[in-house]
Amino acid sequence: MLDIAEELDRWVRQGRDFAVATVVATSGSSPRQPGAALAVDSDGTAIGSVSGGCVEGAVYELCRQALTDGACVVESFGYSDEDAFAVGLTCGGVIDILVTPVRGDSQDRTVLAAACAAAALGRTAALARITEGPPELVGRAVLVHPDGTHEGGFGGHVELDRTAAGEARAMLDGGRTGSVVIGADGSRCGRPLTLLVESSVPPPRMIVFGAIDFASALARVGKFLGYRVTVCDARPVFATRARFPEADEVVVDWPHRYLDSVAGSLDGRTVLCVLTHDAKFDVPLLAAALRLPLAYVGAMGSRRTHLDRNERLREVGVTEMELARLRSPIGLDLGARTPEETALSIGAEIVAARRGGTGASLTGAHTPIHHDGPPGTVGRIGEVA
Incomplete structure (x- = not known):
């Protein structure tokens, strides 16, 4: 439900009653992943999505019913072989939905x-809710902070609260959203109980080096993909807010010096796009970047520029293993010409790298449409990697 948190926070502050339906588990080819949510208020206004349209109507009615009776419910939706137009996922997947009323008298509204x-x-926090277990506990929630403190609980089950908070904090440390199974009494054994943990972490960073027209287009694509975008260039005449209104920040500094200043705040979700294709900027920058645990490092330039750059990087001590991490020439082969098309090809490569995609056309292919991502990847809230 945290993928629509801004709208829900506004509803709470306005004193509205609403019900929220959250995807808690999926199998097969499901269009949305755990954490995706749809909410309906008492006036019938709906926000969000749980299936991309397949079962929205039925889930909408479940939310309306939850607002009326105040009860949590877990419902499964899947493809109906008998009637493809029946309530179900025509893509062939199965999703489990938790519907939670958030009324003035709801015990977990706070x-x-x-x-x-x-x-x-x-802010960084994790929401853990019981999705499978004793009926009186289904839907109960606890909010866990990075320091391990928590708000809420499961109705006096102290050991369960402590165990759930510990599991949620572990998920939060990796920025992950997904399910955890523990014992209903908080132990590692006994009657099983399932938690959905949704991690809320700051958006991942995209740092674009080189204040050129391609950077302006890439900043727009980065924002569209949910990144916090920084454009950095050593030339103040080019690195201006007027030229990059979509960027979250525009920095005037030598690229390698700026990277060094922020290296401690970067993580395994960060992507770096080097568009300068100028050796005096690229070499010291990439020599540092390729040694950081980043999700993606790409550099623009022709194949000749790429080969020359690699030789210069070797000369300053970059290893072959480190060079293998460099995406260059940057982007997928889309036949791109314009800055916008090129930015699209870079964005597509970033998504493919994050999700484990091949970049190949789906037409005639036998690869999965939805990927969970390569081992070790993590996602933002609303994403499961």
């Missing part, structure tokens, strides 16, 4: 409101 407020403000 903790759910706090979770939405934290996510809306970009």
Whole structure:
């Protein structure tokens, strides 16, 4: 539900009653992943999505019913072989939906409101809700902070609260959203109980080096993909807010010096796009970048520029293993010509790298449409990697 936290936080502050339906588990070819949500308020206004349209109507009615009776419910939706037009996922997948009423008298309204407020403000926190277990506990929630403290609980089950908070904090450390199974009494054994943990972490960073027209287009693509975008260039005449209005920040500094200043705040979700194709900027920058644990490092330039750059990087001590991490020439082969087309090809390569895609056309292929991502990748809230 935290993928629509900004809207839900606004509803809470306006005093609205609403019900929220959250994807808690999937199998097969499912269009949305755990954490995706749809909410309906008492006036019938709907926001979000749980299936891309396949079962929205039925889930909408479940939310309306939850607002009426105040009860949590878990419902499964899948493809119907008998009637493809029946309520189900025509893509062939199965999704489990948790529907939770958030009314003035709801026992978890306070903790759910706090979770939405934290996510809306970009704060780091994890929301853990019981999706399978004793009926009286289904839907109960606990909000866990990075220091391990938590708000809410499961109705006096102290050991369960402690175990759930520990599991949620571990998921939060990796920025992951997904399910965890523990014992219903908080132990590692006994009657199983399933938690959905949704991690809210600040958006991943995209740093674009080189204040050129391609960078302006790439900043727009980066924002569209959910990144916090920085454009950096050593030339103040080019690195201006007027030229890059979509960027979150525009920095005037030598690229390698700026990277060194922020290296400690970067993580395994960060992507770097080097568009300068000028050796005096590229070599010291890439020599540092390829030694950082980043998700993606790409550099623009012709194949001749790429070969020359690699030789210069070897001369300053970059190893072959480190060079193998460099995506150059940057982007997928889309036949791109314009800055916008080129930015699209770079964005597509970044998505493919994050999700484990091949970049090949799906037409006639036998590869999965939806990828969970290569081992070790992590996603933002609303993403499962």
